[in-house]
Each structure stands twice: as C-alpha cells, then as structure tokens.
Amino acid sequence: MQYDLFVIGGGSGGVRAARLAAAQGARVALAERGALGGTCVNVGCVPKKLFVYAASFAEEAAAAPAFGWTQAVAGTMQWDVLRDNKNREIQRLNAVYEKLLTSAGVHLIAAEAQLVGERRVRAGNIEFHADKVLLAVGGAPVRLNIPGADMALLSDDMFYLSELPRRAVVVGGGYIALEFAGILAGLGVDTSLCFRADLPLRSFDEDLREHIATEIAARGVTVRAGVAPQKIIKQASGALRVCFAGGDDTEADLVMFASGRRPLTDNIGLEHTLVKPRANGTLPVNADYQTAADWLYAIGDVLDTPALTPVATAEAGVFVDRVFCGNTAAQLDYAHIPTAVFSRPPMATVGMSEEMARDAGINPVIYKSVFRPMKSGFSGNTTQTLMKLVTAPDNGRVLGAHMIGDDAAEIIQGLAVAIRLGATKQDFDSTIGVHPTSAEEFVTMRQMS
16 A cells, blocks of 8 residues: 555654645555554643642642632542543543544554555555655653562553552652652642652753752652662562662652653664664654655654654644645744643743853843742742743843743743744833733843842
C-alpha cells in the first residue's frame, strides 16, 4: 500500500500532522499501538490536571468558613470515583481524536509500526510504502537503576491505582515530581518529595525554585533535598523501605520515580536508515524536521526541543507548512515558549530567567513582588504569591516573566503574547491593571533595590 505520508505515533503532534497533511490532499496513514492522544491525553497533561483540581478541594473547604460557609467540609476522598470518572473522560477524548483522523480521510492503523527499509514501514504484519515517514512516537518515563527499582511506580502507573496509599515517596525534582507530590498530599496522602539537588526544578529561575520549595512544604509535602535513594527493600509488613546514602531511611506504601523521561527511539527500525540518534536518544533534524534520511522526518519528544504538547503540535504545523505547502518561511519560535508546572501552588514562566540572562552576558534589571493574595489573606492562609520580571538594561524590553500563585498559567499565557511582541517595562507600566486581581501586580511592580 502506497501513501504520501505515513505517521508513526498517534499523540497530539502525530495526529495534527496527519490531519493537516490530509487536508492538503495527501494520502496519509497513521499507526498507533495504544490509545490515541499519546502521553498528554492518556497519562499526562489532561488526567494530571483533573487530579490537580481534585487535590484543591480540601484546601478550598478549609478556607470556606472565613467566607461564611460554616458547614463546608472536604468530606472523604473517594479515589475510585475520581479515577473512574477520569477514565471515562479520557475515553471520550480518545474517540474525539479518532473522529478527527477518520473525518480527515486518514487511514488509521491500530498496531505497532517499525521502519523496515527506505520508505518502508511494517505495521500489523503488513508492509506499507510511503514517500515520507514522520516519527512522532513521543517519550516514556525512566526507572532509576537501583536495587528494588521494580517495586517503584512510574508516572504512567499513577493514573490507575486501585487505591490511594497512606504514605508515599516521590523521587525527583522536576515538574512531574512536584505535580504528583502536590496531588498526593492534596488527596490526603502523607507525602515526601526527595531529590538530589539543593532545590527542585533545575532549569527554572532561582527565585522561583526557592519559593516553590517553601510553598509546597507549606501545603503538606515533606521536602527532602540533597538525597538520592540507594535501594528499595520490601518489609515484612508490605511497606517499602527507601534507603538513602548516609541513612535517614523512610518507609512508604508507594514509591514513585519521576526522575526523567527518554525519547522512544529504540526498537523502531532506525538501523535500517542513515539516522543516528544522539547519546540521549533524540534525533537531529533540519528546519523541515527532516532527519539524515531525506524521506524520514521527526517531531515532538524525539527531538531535542522542549518536551511539551503545544510544542509538538506547533512542530506538526510547521512540518506540514514547509513540506506539503511549500511555505519555507514557516518556523517555530522556541525562544518564547510559555510553560507551567501544575504544582500546588502552580507556577508558570515565559522567556529568560535571571540566570539565563546573566549567562547570555546581559546585566538584567529585575522587578519582583512577593505578597499575600486577597483570598489567602482573608481566609488566614499563609501562602505567598511571587511575581518576577527580567528586563533588558538598555531598552527595558521584558525578557522573561515568572509567577508562582493561583492562576499563574492563565496569567503567563497572556504575558507570553506581549513578551514575544517585544513589550517593554514601560509598556507594562502604562497598562491599566484589572483591580482587584493578582495579575495587576505585573503592571505595578517596581525595581528591586
């Protein structure tokens, strides 16, 4: 069977590339061995955000009496209800993705696919030929290489637990680790977060790293910095003992590794091509997302670009624009990608951190505000919101915006547009704030002394 484009992988990037190419009149097939939607829809962004919502209700109930709701209580967390409702929502989204593909005329193949030669793919024991093949196979979480590692769960497993544990240890200092630590603690689980570094979230602004470590501890997570597990031992009671170098071991009913992800470039037949993955498994590509094999392309988590769903879908659009529409001017702006960590409280950022600016030889002017938002102050909650702007010293251009606090992701999304368009601190200052909001602080901040 012959196609103009054969897409391997039915995540957000692969689905969008298939749909857009088909809309240009291309004959397109897509192979996916699992559920459509990839990591984001099935075991990532979407179900995780639903769990974050669930974890917030106990805190809302605790604040309610200050607002006159004297009978407000969080009640008992019924994990099975949350999990099963989540499953139904994901199944609905899987069906939406399938309809998007079939309505566009894409031939959907529910099977694992591998490259078997130049312009040749095998899926479901059938060999297909395609003028172009697109790899959109995504990534997967990795397990630490320590004794007893097989007793730990990965992030994918957390969405299908039969029951909530009483105690949990989350290993890792990245955004997935912080998010799940906040979810578990919010659902009433005694949760510890352990990571090797002094602070979590290595690539983020230092002020945000310090602030989030304090805030997640205030939300009930036991933060253990500068430690790494050496082994996991199952106790006679059934509990898991996590052993650290230097002692101070801890017991839990569940251990979760959130210590990194890897691109799924193994075992897809790259040995039949000219393509050689980098040491980290990612694939080099050019501006067309074309690999060293002129017929083979790649987008999403298999590249050395930010492993974010909106990035994969944007890369899919650029790929189709350049390769199927002839628009060689199409390109993705990787410098102004907003991102959020749905920790509790949430944090979001766009552009340069203070450290990135200094590393680039810029002596930035910094504006920062730390305050108690109105809702917290009224209810007696001690949480503190942090906002920060990193600006250029010569023209005041805003190089980066950062926030920890309620609605951070919603606020930073709007600021991302302004920053990408070159807004200056004067533009921010001359913009009237919406009062009373936390967001207005971004247009009233003054320079740090």
